Amino acid sequence: MTVDDALLLDLARRGSADAVSELYERYWPLAWRWAYVATGNVVDAEDVAQDAICRAFRELSRHDSNRPFGPWLKRIVVNRAIDTYRRERRRTEWFEDLRPAVPDEDTVASDAVIAAVHDLPQQRRTVIVLHYWLGYGAEEIAQILELPYGTVASRLSRALANLRAILEEERVR
Amino acid sequence: VSDELEQLLGRVPDRVPAAPPETTARVRDEVLRAFRRRSPRRTLLVAAALALVAVGCFGAGRLASPTHAASDLTIGARPDVVDTQNGTPVTLFGTVPSGRSGESVQIEANECGLSGLFHELQGVRTEGQGVWSMPIPGNYPQSKVLDYIRTKTVYRARWNGHASETVTVYARPSLDLRQFVVKRRKPGQRNFGITVGGQQLKYRKRIVLERRVATNVWRPVKTVVVNGGLGLFWARVTKGQIVRARIPEGEAAPCYLPAVTPPWTVK
Numbered sequence: 290m291t292v293d294d295a296l297l298l299d300l301a302r303r304g305s306a307d308a309v310s311e312l313y314e315r316y317w318p319l320a321w322r323w324a325y326v327a328t329g330n331v332v333d334a335e336d337v338a339q340d341a342i343c344r345a346f347r348e349l350s351r352h353d354s355n356r357p358f359g360p361w362l363k364r365i366v367v368n369r370a371i372d373t374y375r376r377e378r379r380r381t382e383w384f385e386d387l388r389p390a391v392p393d394e395d396t397v398a399s400d401a402v403i404a405a406v407h408d409l410p411q412q413r414r415t416v417i418v419l420h421y422w423l424g425y426g427a428e429e430i431a432q433i434l435e436l437p438y439g440t441v442a443s444r445l446s447r448a449l450a451n452l453r454a455i456l457e458e459e460r461v462r
Numbered sequence: 463v464s465d466e467l468e469q470l471l472g473r474v475p476d477r478v479p480a481a482p483p484e485t486t487a488r489v490r491d492e493v494l495r496a497f498r499r500r501s502p503r504r505t506l507l508v509a510a511a512l513a514l515v516a517v518g519c520f521g522a523g524r525l526a527s528p529t530h531a532a533s534d535l536t537i538g539a540r541p542d543v544v545d546t547q548n549g550t551p552v553t554l555f556g557t558v559p560s561g562r563s564g565e566s567v568q569i570e571a572n573e574c575g576l577s578g579l580f581h582e583l584q585g586v587r588t589e590g591q592g593v594w595s596m597p598i599p600g601n602y603p604q605s606k607v608l609d610y611i612r613t614k615t616v617y618r619a620r621w622n623g624h625a626s627e628t629v630t631v632y633a634r635p636s637l638d639l640r641q642f643v644v645k646r647r648k649p650g651q652r653n654f655g656i657t658v659g660g661q662q663l664k665y666r667k668r669i670v671l672e673r674r675v676a677t678n679v680w681r682p683v684k685t686v687v688v689n690g691g692l693g694l695f696w697a698r699v700t701k702g703q704i705v706r707a708r709i710p711e712g713e714a715a716p717c718y719l720p721a722v723t724p725p726w727t728v729k
Contacts, residue, residue, distance in 0.1 A: 311591075325479075326474070331479075339485075339492065449467065
């Protein structure tokens with residue numbers, strides 16, 4: 290029997306360690322993945338995902354029980370990643386752990402895209418990561434970054450244009 | 463290029479490696495340790511509250527039987543507020559410490575305004591991971607065993623001689639305001655009828671008729687005493703004014719939550 294999240298959350302709020310453990314099993318892989326795509330390296334992903342999931346369970350009473358847990362946790366991860374990013378300088382390691390020992394055609398193309406995203410100016414890279422890798426719409430990104438919707442849309446459009454130009458340049462080479 | 467680019471971008475998250483197992487284990491320990499660190503304090507608070515209640519009950523000669531809380535015998539209710547008019551179905555649920563299926567759990571209830579004692583409601587069996595759940599229907603009569611919830615009710619689970627903490631399901635009474643046309647006594651007066659639902663709200667309950675003077679600002683127009691769940695009255699309000707009826711917290715307590723009717727435009 291699969292116990293649904295809402296029930297587990299209620300039990301966790303009432304002090305059930307088993308419920309917390311089960312929720313952890315369900316959401317840690319997701320938190321890790323979100324943290325990784327937001328930070329681009331294992332070291333920061335570990336810090337961000339751990340801080341975010343500990344905070345989520347510590348502040349479970351602040352979660353609106355009528356809303357799903359996943360998006361709430363994701364937002365905590367993203368906010369934590371943005372804080373980390375603002376505090377620290379960008380690390381040079383960027384998705385290095387993704388590089389396979391024996392690259393094939395797909396991974397080469399994908400690596401080129403990752404490298405192109407890395408080369409983008411920070412503001413444009415942020416909207417690309419939030420939109421394509423974390424699945425947020427332009428309106429949600431505007432809320433997260435506290436920017437007008439139009440600014441986000443324009444950054445997305447310019448970032449894609451930049452990426453296209455970088456990749457075309459790579460092809461010509 | 464754009465489609466291909468967007469596809470390539472979209473595929474990147476699929477390549478993210480799984481978290482290292484040692485990190486997963488370390489963070490799990492950290493989460494559970496942080497969670498348990500809070501639990502002893504919570505348990506002490508609950509124990510203190512239970513002790514106070516027990517002393518109070520013993521003084522009043524109402525202590526039914528000695529109980530103590532088992533650490534992971536839990537109970538919850540969803541939703542925890544019901545509407546007595548529309549009948550809200552509620553699900554009680556919880557876990558037993560053994561985590562095994564097929565365990566017998568007794569559910570007990572204590573309804574506000576009745577004996578003040580817990581009585582046995584129904585037995586349930588746990589399923590996987592020691593989880594049990596019990597639905598309570600929203601409208602009477604859907605079950606011969608269970609009544610629907612008509613007033614604030616406190617529930618607890620009993621398993622293997624242990625009693626869980628309690629969970630309270632609150633009830634919001636139904637309140638209905640109607641304007642009806644009769645021969646007016648004076649110009650400007652309008653006639654209204656108000657009904658209040660709720661077993662414990664039948665007699666001498668004061669309901670306030672309010673009119674809206676600004677956004678979210680309401681001013682009392684008249685207080686009406688309702689007997690037998692029904693009150694007929696007139697009030698000096700003008701056509702087009704927005705009014706509502708409200709049962710204040712002091713009148714609704716202890717068995718109900720305060721309630722208001724939807725805003726009504728005077729005809």
